[in-house]
Structures are given as C-alpha cells and as structure tokens.
Amino acid sequence: MTRDNVQMSRMRRFLQLVVAGGLVAVSGAATAPASPDVPPVSNAAREAGLVDVRTVVPDALIDLRYATTNNFTHTQLYPSDARCLVHQSMSSGLAAAAAALRPEGRVLVFWDCYRPHDVQVKMFNVVPNPAWVAQPGNYAASHTAGRSVDVTFTSPPGQEQCPPVRQVDGLCLAEMGTDFDDFSPRATAFATEGVTAAAQANRARLREAMKYGGLTVYSGEWWHFDGPGAAVQRPILNVPVD
Numbered sequence: 001m002t003r004d005n006v007q008m009s010r011m012r013r014f015l016q017l018v019v020a021g022g023l024v025a026v027s028g029a030a031t032a033p034a035s036p037d038v039p040p041v042s043n044a045a046r047e048a049g050l051v052d053v054r055t056v057v058p059d060a061l062i063d064l065r066y067a068t069t070n071n072f073t074h075t076q077l078y079p080s081d082a083r084c085l086v087h088q089s090m091s092s093g094l095a096a097a098a099a100a101l102r103p104e105g106r107v108l109v110f111w112d113c114y115r116p117h118d119v120q121v122k123m124f125n126v127v128p129n130p131a132w133v134a135q136p137g138n139y140a141a142s143h144t145a146g147r148s149v150d151v152t153f154t155s156p157p158g159q160e161q162c163p164p165v166r167q168v169d170g171l172c173l174a175e176m177g178t179d180f181d182d183f184s185p186r187a188t189a190f191a192t193e194g195v196t197a198a199a200q201a202n203r204a205r206l207r208e209a210m211k212y213g214g215l216t217v218y219s220g221e222w223w224h225f226d227g228p229g230a231a232v233q234r235p236i237l238n239v240p241v242d
Contacts, residue, residue, distance in 0.1 A: 037054075038052050038054045042239070042240060044238070044240065045240075048237050049087050049146075050087060051085065051086060051088050052084065053085070053094065053113060054084070056090075056095050059098070059102075059107055059108075060098070060107070061107050061109040061168060061169060061171060062083075063109055063169075064078060064110070066082070066119065067082040068080075072181045073126045077123075079240075082241040083113075083241055083242060084110045084113040084114075086114060086227070087227065089227060089228050089229065093210075093214040096213035096214070097209045097210045097215060100208075100209040101205075105157055107171065108153055109152045109153060109154060109168065111150040111151065111152065112149065114237075116144070116239065116240075116241060117144050117236045117238070120136045120143070121136045124136055127183065129183075131220055132181075137233075139233035139235065140235060141232060141234065142226065145234050145237065146237070147226065147227045147230040148224060150223045152174060153173075153205075154173060154174060155173070160175075165179075175202060176206075177200070178222075180223055187220075187221055188221070189217045189219045189222040190203075206222070214228065
C-alpha cells in the first residue's frame with residue numbers, strides 16, 4: 001500500500017468512527033484506534049529520541065508542506081516520503097491535544113515537525129528575518145530538535161462548504177485567517193485586525209487544545225507550538241526525515 005493510500009485509509013476509518021460514535025473514551029477523552037501501518041523510524045531517529053507522530057496520534061493528517069513546492073521557498077526541501085518526526089517528550093502532549101479535539105470531529109493536521117539543520121539554513125537564506133524564520137546557529141532547538149510542531153485542525157465533517165484551497169485528503173482545514181507561513185501581521189497568534197471572528201475562535205480552540213497537552217503557542221505564528229524544553233540549545237541533529 002502506498003503512503004497516500006495508507007493516509008486516506010486512516011482518514012476514512014476515523015470518519016467512520018466519528019459518524020458511528022464508536023470512538024473509545026479514556027479519562028473522558030476520545031482515543032483513536034492504533035494504526036499498524038507506521039514503519040519503524042531509522043536508527044538515527046531512534047537514537048535521537050524521535051518518533052513518528054502517527055504512533056502518537058494515529059488519525060493525524062500529515063501535510064508536510066516542505067515535502068512539496070507549496071511553501072514559501074517554492075522549492076521542495078524534504079523528500080516526497082518525508083515523515084513527521086517529533087521528540088518523544090512531545091508524545092503525551094500531542095496525544096492529549098488530539099484527544100481533546102476528537103469528540104468535536106476535528107483532526108490534528110501537521111504541516112511541519114522535526115526539521116533538519118540544513119533545511120533551516122536554506123529557509124533563513126530565503127527569509128532572513130528571525131521574527132519569521134529562526135536564525136540557525138551552532139545548536140539545535142525548536143523544530144531542529146524535534147520539539148516544536150506546526151499544526152492546524154480540520155473542520156467537523158459536513159459543517160461548511162470547503163473551498164478547494166483548504167481541502168486536504170478529502171477533509172477541510174478549518175478557517176484560521178491565513179495559510180501556513182503567511183509572513184504578515186494577520187499570522188501572529190493573537191491577531192484580530194483582518195481576521196474574522198470565526199478564525200479567531202478557531203485559533204483560540206487550537207491553542208486551548210494544545211495547552212491541554214502542555215504545548216505553548218509562539219506568539220508570532222498561530223500554527224507554531226513548542227513542547228517541553230523547545231528553547232534549550234542542544235547538539236545539532238543530522239537525522240533523515242524519510
């Protein structure tokens with residue numbers, strides 16, 4: 001089965017469970033069925049403490065923009081089969097955030113996870129503004145340490161008419177006021193000017209769910225959330241993302 005087919009199959013299973021009301025409740029939160037489709041991570045990833053986010057959030061929708069040309073650099077920075085890897089310290093928090101959203105029929109969508117150092121360098125060369133792209137140094141932190149994620153969530157199925165630009169794998173991304181990596185004041189986490197009330201409410205719900213998992217939003221980007229110790233400087237990782 002191809003990676004795309006696996007992802008589509010996972011989404012169909014999740015939606016069937018939502019419609020049937022068959023999600024299992026654990027401590028008051030719905031959990032998704034474990035997926036047997038996630039292959040083991042590489043030895044390098046395992047030694048660095050990285051895990052595939054689908055082992056933590058089985059129904060996650062993976063939409064890695066840097067594995068395509070649909071990103072601010074307009075170039076493909078990751079392999080087409082890149083995986084969303086996160087440090088294991090983020091596991092319980094992401095699972096809790098996804099569980100908080102699941103009863104509403106919402107699915108977490110991951111736009112970026114662990115980011116190799118050389119990719120960070122390329123990004124900063126395109127946008128050399130540390131307010132939007134962290135300036136790479138002689139250490140790993142945040143994305144380059146696998147301790148931050150860029151996320152959004154989907155709208156509940158059938159809730160709204162979904163324009164093509166917000167459709168991913170048959171699901172509709174919630175209206176958040178901007179797209180990913182929008183370098184404008186409207187993209188800041190708490191922006192109100194030029195951001196509809198509905199988009200502000202969706203951003204607030206995303207922050208609330210991620211906070212429930214102990215993850216904090218970066219005020220400069222509504223989609224960026226830091227896990228425990230994200231700001232700590234660590235040795236540079238050199239881990240493949242495929």
